[in-house]
Amino acid sequence: MNMELSRRGFLRAAGAGVAGTSLGAMGFSEAEAAVAAYVRPLKLANTTETRNTCPYCSVACGIILYSKGDVRKGERAEIVHIEGDADHPTNRGTLCPKGAALKDFVQAPTRLTRPMHRKPGSDRFEPITWDAALDRIARLMKDDRDANFVLRNDAGIPVNRWTTTGMLAASATTNETAWTTFKVAKSLGIVGFDNQARV
The missing domain is CATH 3.30.200.210 (Phosphorylase Kinase; domain 1)
Structure with missing residues (x-):
């Protein structure tokens, strides 16, 4: 069989072949589209x-x-x-x-999944319950606030400040969470407040 192919015909056929294989490689063929439709839901x-x-x-x-x-x-x-x-x-x-x-x-094996407490004088951390951790934090905060809360400055002006405790918040939160966290800190009188974006 003798087939004559002009240069223009060859370029046209080669261009069509490149376009067809490119579309197939990008996932536009029917077979690949059918497979792609099932990969995600099954996974x-x-x-x-x-x-x-x-x-x-x-x-x-x-x-x-x-x-x-x-x-x-x-x-x-x-x-x-x-x-x-x-x-x-x-x-x-x-x-x-x-x-x-x-x-x-x-999924790191070293990731903490529960509160840990190191007792005074101990050389190791021990696991405690969430209730025990929150109770301890609340008790220590209350004791420190009662002992160090500043009602008035030297001029007798009411300031209501708690300067011996600070709060470090997370910046990867929503606006609503950040607003609530800031309001809690300021309602306690905490002056030292920052977030982890600056650390």
Whole structure:
């Protein structure tokens, strides 16, 4: 069979071939579109989706955590996947390298999952309950505030300040949480207040 092909015909055929393979490589072929439609649901089937905020910096990127296991039924929930939240206005689904490695951070064997207390004179931390930790914090704060609260300055002007205790807050929070945290600190009279974005 003798086939004659002009230079223009060859370039046209080559261009069509490149366009076709490029579209196929980008996932526009029917077979790849059919496979892609099933990959995502199968990977995250039977998982619980929870939206949260990345804990690292003050940018407050949105993340989605996928977990298996129902805590309401007494099962232990295990996070199986973490990704950026495409609907979040801050990061629109993107994550920095630290945020992309959040699953390792969450599942690290050295991560603290309960309060620890080192008694005076001890060389080790011991686990305590959340109730015991919160009671101890409240008691120490109350004792320090009672002993060091400044009602009036040297000129006799009411100031209502608590200068011996400070508060360090997290900056990766919502506006509402930040507002509430600030109001709690100021209602106690705490003067020294900062957040982790400056640290």
